[in-house]
Amino acid sequence: MHGSELRVAYQGVPGAYSEAAAGKAYPNCEAIPCDQFEVAFQAVELWIADRAVLPVENSLGGSIHRNYDLLLRHRLHIVGEVQLPVHHCLLALPGVRKEYLTRVISHAQALSQCENTITKLGLNVTREAVDDTAGAAEYVAANNLRDTAAIASARAAELYGLNILVDGIQDDSSNVTRFVTLAREPIIPRTDRPFKTSIVFAHEKGTSVLFKVLSAFAFRNISLTKIESRPHRNRPIRLVDDANVGTAKHFEYIFYVDFEASMADVRAQNALAEVQEFTSFLRVLGSYPMDMTPWCPSRGD
Amino acid sequence: MHGSELRVAYQGVPGAYSEAAAGKAYPNCEAIPCDQFEVAFQAVELWIADRAVLPVENSLGGSIHRNYDLLLRHRLHIVGEVQLPVHHCLLALPGVRKEYLTRVISHAQALSQCENTITKLGLNVTREAVDDTAGAAEYVAANNLRDTAAIASARAAELYGLNILVDGIQDDSSNVTRFVTLAREPIIPRTDRPFKTSIVFAHEKGTSVLFKVLSAFAFRNISLTKIESRPHRNRPIRLVDDANVGTAKHFEYIFYVDFEASMADVRAQNALAEVQEFTSFLRVLGSYPMDMTPWCPSRGD
Incomplete structure (x- = not known):
């Protein structure tokens, strides 16, 4: 498979x-x-x-x-x-030069990630948001637009027959x-290669719950790769867990934690048993092999 | 003042x-x-x-x-x-009806926050990103555009003489x-009203540092209102702190924590002294009065 x-x-x-x-x-x-x-x-x-x-x-x-x-x-x-x-390129039809451009189209997020660079390039263009980056490239090609550039990947240029006018136009290279x-x-978690497990939990009140949860990992020498609190005051959220299907629950905060251990690891099982004691909602989103690719931004800072 | x-x-x-x-x-x-x-x-x-x-x-x-x-x-x-x-409205010139519209302009983020609602309204429009929401409203008014609507606040409608075509068009009302x-x-922190303190810290390595930092707050019964880890692998960041002005430092993770205590509070001072022991970088972004306004989304979910 x-x-x-x-x-x-x-x-x-x-x-x-x-x-x-x-x-x-x-x-x-x-x-x-x-x-x-x-x-x-x-x-x-x-x-x-x-x-x-x-x-x-x-x-x-x-x-x-x-x-x-x-x-x-x-x-x-x-x-x-x-x-x-993420390595954004400025794409246009073959033969089109920067001076011809009056418009740049892309996904809203990509447009905002290239805001300063577009200004610095001296382009006098309007920016228009479309559903996605590659869709923008497709649109320029399909409509033979010679006054419009798209912000998308080099792969999109290749697919839709566009030229790369500027390679790497994101404002911040570490994207x-x-x-x-x-x-x-779920996959069957293993212990013969590095695994990561993602959980979400919430509790109705109590200030030291997060601390207790983290202690469950710290005392077992399990590293966390992500922890994030998210305020949820008065905002019901439709949760799906094994016990409650589609019920709306209210929590003051919910927390996202990723930890470096497989659920096949007894330490992780014990840690989660402890976490469950302290929380009113707990869901394991998954236990999966870590992406071990070295972190390589598209260019140095 | x-x-x-x-x-x-x-x-x-x-x-x-x-x-x-x-x-x-x-x-x-x-x-x-x-x-x-x-x-x-x-x-x-x-x-x-x-x-x-x-x-x-x-x-x-x-x-x-x-x-x-x-x-x-x-x-x-x-x-x-x-x-x-955040309560987005669809704004157009007086007399303009939804059927006349061929284009909606706004900040990229606002466009994406209203994506589904625009589709549901049956509007057959292109979406164009501009620098900000109110700037979009100003642009429609200044250029007397009868085929273009802006997504912006009700206050922008008032300022630029536009009508509110649809009130509250964000996809998710809890915005x-x-x-x-x-x-x-900095302001002089006080203890006669609820204060919050925001800190950023980082450490070069060690998995239990976060746990030790949180224990410094938990043992003193200081509540956290925000905690967030941010991966910073190989990405130098220009930090300004009292000891190092403008030096670029490398950290694997940096952490943002907001806690519910004033720096005038001895508990907070003791907690921070402890945090400093465990971290290689620590900066207090500020200690300030909490916004105690009740959380009121623009409408129910």
Whole structure:
């Protein structure tokens, strides 16, 4: 199942960064474009796809709370992670020069990540948001627009027959997005290679709960790679856990923690048993092999 | 100094949410529009303004890491916080009906926060990103555009003479942005009202440092209102602290913590002394009165 037969749903069109993440996680997979993140979840739930890739955090933008909400509202399991350096290029039709441009189109987030560079390049352009980066490249090519550039990946240039006018136009070069891969069934955690486990928990009140939870990991020498509190005052959230399907719960805070241990590890099992004692809601989003790719931003700072 | 004489720099043009945050923090202040966040910092540093307001997190988008970077690179102090419900409206010239629209313009983030609602309204429009929400409203009015709507605040409609076509078009009604207010000098922390203190810390390695830091607060019954880890692998960051001005440091992780105590409180002083023992970098961003406004999303979920 690891490779050519696998169908992997992603948000966007061919050439999207999510497609690249799918290809990094599952080489030679059949990547299936979806127009929304929710559709990618549904594709897996309805057996149209075997996996979905979902961006969950970016080094500049932070955690994408909306996509964590999707993880909580659906029943899919995290089965892997992929870290992908984001390297934006300015793309235009062959023969088009910077001076011809009156408009730059891309995903809203990409436009804002290239804001200063576009100004510094002296481009006198309007910026227009479209659904995704690769979709912008496709649009320029399909409509033969000679006054419009797209911000997208080098791969999108290749796919849609565009030239790379400027290579690497993001304002901050250390731009990395972390994706998780999702499946209907959890994978069987192993202990013969580095695993990571992602959990979400919440408690109704009590200030020292977080401390108790962290002690469950610290006393067992389990490292945390992510911890994040998220205020949830008065905001009901539709959670899906094993005991309560689709009930709306109120929490003052919810917490996201990733720790470096496999659920096959007795230390992790004991730690979670302890965490459950202290919290009123606990869900294991998944236990999965760590992405061990060295961290390599597209260029030095 | 609390009120009419104060000059408060914000990013955007009149009618921006940041201007509303400035007005909530300092009623009757003179709000000074700046075209970039960095310019708002400089305005305070160069005595052009007395305060700056800076959005640091949003309930849907999460923490804005780029603005935390600005806090670390500059020497300003957090002197207050403001929580502002974000309530987007669809604005157009008087007499313009939804059917006339071919284009919606706004800040990239606002466009993406209203994506589904725009689709559900049956609007057949292109979306175009501009620098800020209120700037979009100003542009529609100044150019007398009858085919273009702006997504901005009700206050922007009023300022630029536009009508509210649809009131509240954000996809998720629980959309709240937290701003901090900044000054050249820290305020003298007090203990006669609830204060919050924001710190940033980092350590070169060691898995139990976070746990030790949290124990410094837990054992003193100090509640945390925010904790967030941020991976910084191989990414140098220009930090300004009292000992090292502008040196670039490497950390594997940096942590943001907000705790509910004033630095005038002996418990907070003792906790920080302990935190300093365990960390290689520690900076107090500010100790400031908490925004005690009840959390009120623009409408129920």
